[in-house]
Amino acid sequence: MVVEFKTDAPVAVEQYVDLLIRSGLGQRRPIDDRACIEGMVRNASLLVTAWDGDHLIGAARSLTDFRYACFLSDLAVDRAYQRRGIGRRLLELTRQVLGPRCKIRLISAPLATAYYAMLGFVRNERCWELLPQGASTDA
Numbered sequence: 001m002v003v004e005f006k007t008d009a010p011v012a013v014e015q016y017v018d019l020l021i022r023s024g025l026g027q028r029r030p031i032d033d034r035a036c037i038e039g040m041v042r043n044a045s046l047l048v049t050a051w052d053g054d055h056l057i058g059a060a061r062s063l064t065d066f067r068y069a070c071f072l073s074d075l076a077v078d079r080a081y082q083r084r085g086i087g088r089r090l091l092e093l094t095r096q097v098l099g100p101r102c103k104i105r106l107i108s109a110p111l112a113t114a115y116y117a118m119l120g121f122v123r124n125e126r127c128w129e130l131l132p133q134g135a136s137t138d139a
C-alpha cells in the first residue's frame with residue numbers, strides 16, 4: 001500500500017464525513033449538520049490529508065495564523081489504516097508548514113490522550129473554552 005500525503009487538496013463534504021465515521025471521530029463531530037461540516041472543511045486554514053488512491057484515509061484539520069498559534073481541530077485516521085504511522089505523519093507535515101515558533105493546541109478525544117502524550121504534547125491546565133449555549137466541552 002502506498003499512502004500519499006497532500007496539503008490543502010480539495011476534499012468533498014461527503015468524503016470528510018465518511019472519514020470521520022470510519023475513524024470513529026464521527027461520534028464527536030456534528031456529522032448530521034452538513035452546513036457545519038462544510039464550513040469546517042472550507043474554512044480550515046490548513047488541511048493535511050492522507051490518501052490510498054482516491055480514497056481519503058486520514059486528515060489533520062487546523063485553524064492557524066501559521067506563525068504563532070495553531071488549533072488542531074481534527075485528527076482522524078480510518079480504522080482500517082490506524083497504527084501504521086499515518087497520524088504521526090499527518091502531524092509532522094502540519095508542523096512542517098507552520099513557522100518555527102508556532103504552537104499547536106488541541107482538545108483530545110478521551111481515547112487519544114495517551115497518544116498525544118506519546119507524541120510529545122504536554123497538558124496545559126490553563127486552557128479555557130467559551131462554549132455556545134447547550135454545547136458540551138467534549139464535542
Ligand SMILES: CC(C)(COP(=O)(O)OP(=O)(O)OC[C@H]1O[C@@H](n2cnc3c(N)ncnc32)[C@H](O)[C@@H]1OP(=O)(O)O)[C@@H](O)C(=O)NCCC(=O)NCCS
Binds near residue numbers: 112118
Ligand atoms: C488517534 C489517531 C489519529 C492515531 O492515528 P494512527 O495513524 O493510528 O496513529 P500512528 O500510527 O501514527 O501512531 C503513532 C504511535 O502512537 C501509538 N498510538 C496510536 N493510537 C494510540 C492511542 N489511541 N493511544 C496511545 N497510543 C496510540 C501507536 O502505537 C504508534 O506508536 P509506535 O510508533 O510506537 O508504533 C487514530 O487512532 C484516530 O483517528 N482515532 C480516532 C479519532 C480520534 O480520537 N482522533 C483524535 C481526536 S483529537
